[in-house]
Amino acid sequence: MKTMARVLLILTLGAAPAWAVLGEYESSVSLDTKFMRGEDRVTSAQGYKLHQITSPAGAVVTEYVSPEGKVFGVSWRAPVTPNLEKLLGSYITPVQQAAQAQTRRRGGPFIVRASDLIFVSGGHMRGFHGSAYVPSLLPKNVSAEVVR
């Protein structure tokens, strides 16, 4: 019975389109909070809202929400890079493609400038950080610089 419940849970989550957050509605933040076993702290800024999720594993993920209720950016600071597939959702594709095409830059930061995604990954062992945002989802009068 317990196994059955687990299978159902996996099926349900697997089918949910809002498992990932970037570009999704604010409600999807709670799924990340659950995945990270973290605590969510919400603060307001001029023209947008921030969810800051802190996990017991030392990761801090910040999600930036527009007045329309959509996540337009995410950032992280953690001992290891968090699961970006879950954080970026469908926006992971240009990152995966760019990751395979890297050349000659060795050990340095990783930057992706795709048509509708700006992504940076930086730092070093025991101290990773990065961010991603969707330019077309940036709220009016909010600079992309806030996603950091």
Added chain:
Amino acid sequence: MTLKRQSVIPPARLLAVVGGLIFMANCGGSSSTSITTTPPPPTTNNSVDLAVNLGPTDDYINGLFASVEVCEPGSTTNCATVPNVLVDTGSYGLRLLSGAVSGLTLPAVTDSGGNAVQECIGFVSLAYIWGPVVQADVHLSGETASSASIHIISETPQYPVPSSCIPTGPVGTPEALNSVSTLGANGILGVGGFPQDCGSLCTDTSTAPPQYYSCPSGNCNITAVPKTATKGQVWNPVALFSTDNNGVLISFPSSIAAGGAATAAGSLIFGIGTQTNNALGSAQIYGVSDQAYFTTTYNGTQYSDSFIDSGSNAYYFLDSGTLGGLECADNTGWYCPAAPLSFTVTNTGTNGTSGSLTFSIENFDNLYPTGYAAFNDIGGDSGNSLSTDYFDFGVPFFYGRNVFVGIAGQTVTGVSNVPYGFWAY
């Protein structure tokens, strides 16, 4: 596998020399007066040659390569000398491709459940390495890290890599760096400023990030691994040496001319202020944060996620937008100024030490076709805008300098107030 091995000189006691040095610390800098005591104690050979060349894949720019000897624990005959291992001050611990030590039987490190510990390490490039943690005696010059935990990069993994440790997920992942051709080296020797590659977080499953795993019945789950000097987490082998264990000095006495050089040569010297060849001299001490960062100031803006890293092959700093479109036409991500550009920045350590330095950037599209391996003036973006930019002082920074990396928690005579270690240059 080699069957011969140089004899290891017993741990030298250097207290007489250390005791004879009077250090005066001020503002992070230090000056020393040496009072020679006689007779000098026997010294351990503490220097390994560093070669900058294109490496085993003939395409590596600004890679610092060294040879490392590993032996089965306690053995002086069952050993392998592994050439072309990258020396990386941005990581901690020795990681070798499985093929480089295939002739050795290295005992597994196990978790509290008795299961072999596996490790997954991600890079900022989002590529990863995966394989078991084993014990080996690591010999570097005359220094030995006995029964050190090292990471074997599986070329043909025994277990599939867990999806939880691949940041981009299991579909369309970036490549695993699990071969000479993908890694560009036979391994990585992490000699940065921490003793272990994870630390306290990994000692408890309630706080452990996706890094250490064990795979009972073939299913890999995150497991707790202690920080113990043996049979625990992967250690920076330098911190396990019986002498010269408080850090390293990377020394490249000669600078590289504009236009680059086919090759370059330097030394990786163990210990700081422990022998005549690793004195701090006039080097300034820059304390680092708990994640090994310091602050670089450029044009009035502070970049607090900056660091020095021999595992980065260029100056990675600012971004081409901020710099007014320096992006190369041929080599994406690199800077291509029409004429050499000079940058003067100020670095500030957590201990308050501050100092300025100047470096130059030349056109990478012009330099790259030379086929040279060593360039002191190449760079590329670190971010996308002022808010994500930082300064990563990679290998070019090391040319013509003595750069010290002090290990957190270890004692260096005359140095204080640096709980997370330091850089000095």
